[in-house]
Amino acid sequence: MDLKLANKTVLVTGAARGVGLACVGAYLAEGARVVATDIAADAGMDAVGALAGEHDSGRDRVRFIAADLRDGAAISDLVTQAETAFGPIDICINNAAVTHRANFLDLDVADFDRVLATNLRAPFLLGQAVARRLVTLERQGVIVNIGSVNAQLALPDNTAYVASKGGLLQLTRSMAVALARHGIRVNMVAPGSIDTPLQRGGMSRSPELRRMVLSRTPLGRLGRADEVADAVLYMSSPRASYITGECLYVDGGRIPLNFTVPVDDAALAAFEIERDGS
Ligand SMILES: NC(=O)c1ccc[n+]([C@@H]2O[C@H](COP(=O)([O-])OP(=O)(O)OC[C@H]3O[C@@H](n4cnc5c(N)ncnc54)[C@H](O)[C@@H]3O)[C@@H](O)[C@H]2O)c1
Structure with a gap:
């Protein structure tokens, strides 16, 4: 199916690794032009540069711009630089996020604010900046916020993250009805447990936790970043032209599950071997 994304200008945040990097590759494969951004300047430049080399004229169709999305001025600059590089942004993917583990009773307000600034305030500011340009230029566009189950x-033990993703869902709905x-x-795309650096350092950081994660995943495995991408x-393409204000879960069946499912020990062992070897 042609997703009709060729020559679209796409901005992807959190593009140095994981889901964001997979999105960069997926849009390049569809013939889009991609502005990739991340706070991790060197890692982002290297990863995005390597990926660009895998696609026809990839190096001409991708730019990496380092930015800390907690900084509102950096967000304005980013939108301007993206437009200078490839013309007005057609599609904006708000993907960058951080987590912070802490016992609720010990959670520091500075950590709460830092997580909310990245995961909720930045998608608001970037989404607003992109939407303002689209309205001014009388162009149609799409914003996809990457949420979470x-x-x-x-x-x-992850109150700030959970609150930020809950807020992002309502931000998505509110923006959808305001901008329709x-x-x-x-729209929102909401992953379950996806095999990325965030997951390996977080919910899947020990064998016990990985078993718990799989016991809550009917499809019996972690998801891949390309499955989220x-x-x-799809959600950003004209093929989804009548979908707005929606949340698409990419979670292996996590949300509809009550209680747990049996864990396939072979699948768990395979993940352990692959993880320890990586
Ligand atoms: N991996 C999972 O299991 C999972 C599950 C649910 C939701 N998600 C969501 O998917 C998205 C991507 O997750 P991932 O697993 O690829 O994460 P990741 O940690 O592998 O990548 C996130 C990227 O965001 C960047 N980033 C962080 N703070 C930033 C800032 N202030 N400014 C600019 N860039 C910043 C990081 O440098 C990193 O490259 C996130 O929104 C996350 O909440 C992931």
Whole structure:
């Protein structure tokens, strides 16, 4: 199916690794032009540069711009630089996020603010900046916010992250209904447990936790970053032209599950071997 994304200008945040980097590759494969951004300047430049080399005219169709999205001025500059590079942004993927583990009773307000600034305030500011340009230029566009099953499911030791993703879901809905009359669609793609650096250092950081994660995953495995990217591509494409204000879960069945499913020990062992060897 042609997703009709060729020659679109796409901005992807958190693009140095994981889901963001997979999105960069997926849009390049569809013939889009991609502005990739991340706070990790060197890692981002290297990863995005290597990926660009794998695609036809990839190096001409990708720019990496380092930016800390907690900084509102940096967000304005980013939108301007992206437009200078490739023309007005058609599609904006708000993917960058951080977590902070802490017992709720010990959670420091500075850590709460830092997580909210990255995961909720930045998508608001970037989404608003992109939407303002689209409205001014009388162009249609799409914003996809990368959420999480934790928009609905709570964790006892990651309050700021859970609150940020819950807020992002309502930000998505609010933006969708506000921007619909301008021809701008806004949706969320919400991953479950995806095999990325964030996951390996977080919910899957020990064998016990990985077993727990799989016991809550009916499809019996972690998801891959490219599986999330495929959902992002679809939601941002003209093929999803009548979908706005929605949340698409890419979670192996996590949300509909009550209680747990049996864990396949072979699948768990395979992940352990692959993880320890990586
Ligand atoms: N991996 C999972 O299991 C999982 C599950 C649910 C939701 N998600 C969501 O998917 C998205 C991507 O997750 P991932 O696993 O690829 O994460 P990741 O940690 O591998 O990558 C996140 C990227 O965001 C960048 N970033 C962090 N703070 C930034 C800032 N202030 N400015 C600019 N860039 C910044 C990081 O440098 C990093 O490259 C996130 O929104 C995350 O919440 C992931």
